[in-house]
Amino acid sequence: MPDITELLWALGKIGFMLAVILGTLPVMIWAERKGAAYIQDRSGPNRASIGGVFRLGGLIHPLADVFKLVFKEEIVPAGVNVFFYHLAPIIMMTVALSTFAVIPFGDVLLLGTREIPLLVANLNVGILYILAISSLTVYGTVLAGWSSNNKFAFLGGLRASAQMISYEINMGLAVLALILVYGSVRLNDMVVAQGDLLWGFIPAWGVVLQPVGFVLFLVALFAETNRNPFDLPEGESELVAGYHLEYSSLKFALFFMAEYCNMIVGAAVVSTLYFGGWQVPWLTTEGLRENAGTLLTVSLSVGTLLNLLFATGLWRKFQGERGTLGDRRELESGILAVVFLGLALATGGYLLVGKPWDIGPAASAHFATVMQIGQFITKTLLFSWVFIWVRWTLPRFRYDQLMRLGWQYMLPLALLNFVVTAAFVLFTHG
Amino acid sequence: MEAVFFYVFGTLAVISALLTVTRRDAVASAFWLIFCFLSVAALFALLSAHFMAILQILLYAGAIMVFFLFVIMFLGKSQDRVKTSDWRVVALGVLSLIGATVVLTRLVGSTHAPFPAVADSYGGIEAVSEVLLTKYLFAFELTGLLLTAAVIGAVYLARREAPGSRGAKAPVVRGLTSQAATSTASSSAVQHEDVPHA
Incomplete structure (x- = not known):
């Protein structure tokens, strides 16, 4: 039975993580609309304002969006499977938010003699937890598509299930190679290992040690989060809106938010696995505290x-x-x-x-923690922007192209990467 | 605390298992089976078998059931009615229920001795892998061989008959391409904001 302060700390960390995701959410929506506008040589949203004075370059628009989505009429079409129809958006959001539990956002926080590890749950299955939970995302899409009693939504759900299962394998193989390199499945061990330097000057980030794995992981992540160029489950030009076609008002908002949550979590996972997570390049925790x-x-x-x-x-x-x-x-x-x-x-x-x-030393320790959390958030935001950037740059794949890429090009490459990594690890560490 | 969680997830597992066999719609059955798997995974986690719990979610709930659903949804609604009035099915069910009850009561009755305490790492990924690669190495390798045989069989069955076949590796690809091709053929309409790649 954990004592009450530990429980409070756990709640505090959960609150912090939720604040990071849900606080980044409106910023992401703004960045998506504004980024799309600039990529297409438009001005983008700039009309909504507070008191006719503050427009903040369109940042008020997400707020207006929230009001719009809350007050829209909620329509439940005839012939839906009521239970699953209402369950689907809840699953989407729950899964999107619970992935964050194992991502470390800083080294230990020193408070007097207490050492508080800055991650919500230090599970001994680590990265496998993320893979397992994110593999449940597909049920949100499939349930939504199936229970909506609409053929377009149904086709979207069908596509989602085939797409997710195809790319999950590649993602798993890329992560397996990474586990071989770091010899641990705990994300915090991986991040600590990425604080080393290669030949004294290159940070030993995952992307340096596993460049092929990084590309495979990133592509698989785009497919798993249903973002362009792999957003076939909701391809507007073919399926109207895909699996969330029959959802309106706040239930649509949940799908909308879950998409961005998945993006933010995906960005956090990429930066943790391949870009050093909370590690400030060239500065370890001790280095940060000393300087x-x-x-x-x-x-x-x-x-x-x-x-x-x-x-x-x-x-x-x-x-x-x-x-x-x-x-x-x-x-x-x-x-x-x-x-x-x-x-x-x-x-x-x-x-x-x-x-x-x-x-003083106590303040230096806190400064180090703040720097590391800032580093983690910066990397996460950077990769979230990559999602937006790719969406407005690349056209959507055709379905057979998607399947061919996943099974015929990425899978053999992922297997090869895995075998080569295993051989390398065996000969250098064995 | 643990007892509370055990009863909550145990009840959920039983209820969802019952719903799995009583639902008429095959898709609903499959979903309740997923709930059942998730509850069982929670029970594994309570037994400090974390690795088992994660594998239960990752493989059964996350991968196998997605395939199940895919097949069920792909075959459509006409074939999903199961005949339950057959007396042989009912008799088989009653017999296996009696058998399971007998075995379970014997098992529960035989464990009066207190269990030895386990180490903190018990059931974690390191502990399980260690046992798998030392004590049960032979069985582990045999299972790997069996899975390889299954993969080769699947590829063989899904292979296209025509020479110079492409895309024959994935059984999923074959079913979907024709249908996807028809739906993408009419996709010349431009998405409302997606101007750059039009």
Whole structure:
């Protein structure tokens, strides 16, 4: 029976993880719409505003989306299987959120004498848990497609089941090769191992040790998350909207959110397995703690400079826009310029007054933890952007192309990668 | 605490198993079977057999049942009615129920001695692999051979008769390509925002 503080810490970590995913969600939706717009040489969403002043480059739109989805009429078509029809979106969201439990987002947090590992559940099956839980995603799509009593939705579910099973094998084989390299299935062990340096200067990240495995994993991940170029289960041009065709209002919103949750979790898994997770390149946890003073000073100076830069840029935009729009929207950049100036003053003031270069050992440990969590979140956001980037760059695969790629090209390559890795590990470590 | 979880998941497993055999629709049956597998996986986890629990989800719930569903949905609704009024089926069911009851009561009755405590790593992936690759190596290799034979058989059966065949490796591919080709043929319509690849 764990004591109550441990339970509270576990709840805190779960809350933090949920906050990261659900907080990133609206940003991802904004990034998708805005990124698509810029890739297509449009302006993208920029109309919704708060008080007619703040538009924040379209960031208000996700908020408006939420209101729209909540207040839309909820329609349950005739002839659906009521139980499974309502269960499907719940499965999608639950599966998407529970994958996060085993992903480490930092090294241990030091609080006095306590050491708190920064991951929700340190299971001894590690990465297999992610594979197992994410393999259940398919039931959300299949259930939705089957219970909707619609042939297009049904075809979408059918496609999803065939696609998922085909690419899961490749994903599993890529991960197996990685397990051979690191000799552990625990994600935290893998991340710790990625803190080493190869020949003294290259970080021993998974992508360096397993480049083929990385490509296979990434492609399989796109197929598993049903993102373009593998979004055949919901191919609009063929199946109207695929498996979630008959869903409206908040139930559609759940599918929509689950897609982005899967993306964020997938990005977190890729960065954990192949890009060092919470490891700051060239800096171990000890290194971070020892050099915390210098690093804090440098990052504060850079932060001050960047804030000043933003403030001047926005102020010049404010000057230029004055009198062109003719309403309160003109005020936005001016107010934001003042906000950034305030931030610059705060960081600069701390730099001068707070003596950040000689912080104590406890504060250095916390600084190291914050840096690592920041590193993890940055990598995750970067890979989430890769998902969006690929979606608006590549056309959708045809179904037979999808199957041929999975079974005839990727599977033999994955097997070869696995055998070569096994032989290499045997001869170097054996 | 563990007892509570045991009864919750045990009840879920029994209920979903009952629903599996009583549902008329084969797809619903398959879904209840998945619930049953998941509950059993939870029971494995309670017995500190974490690796078994994960394999149960990964292989049975995640892979095998997806194939089941795929086949059921692909064959359509006409063939999914099972005749249950046959007296031989009922008799077989009653007989196996009696047999299972006898065996289980004997098993439960024979374990009065307290179990020895197990190590923390018990049931983890390292412990299971260690036993598999030392004590049960021969059986493990034999199973591998059996699976290889099954894979070769599957590839042989799914092979196309025509010479110069392509895509014959995956049994899934054959069934879907013709149907997918017809549905993609009419896909010249441009998705509402997908302008760049039109």
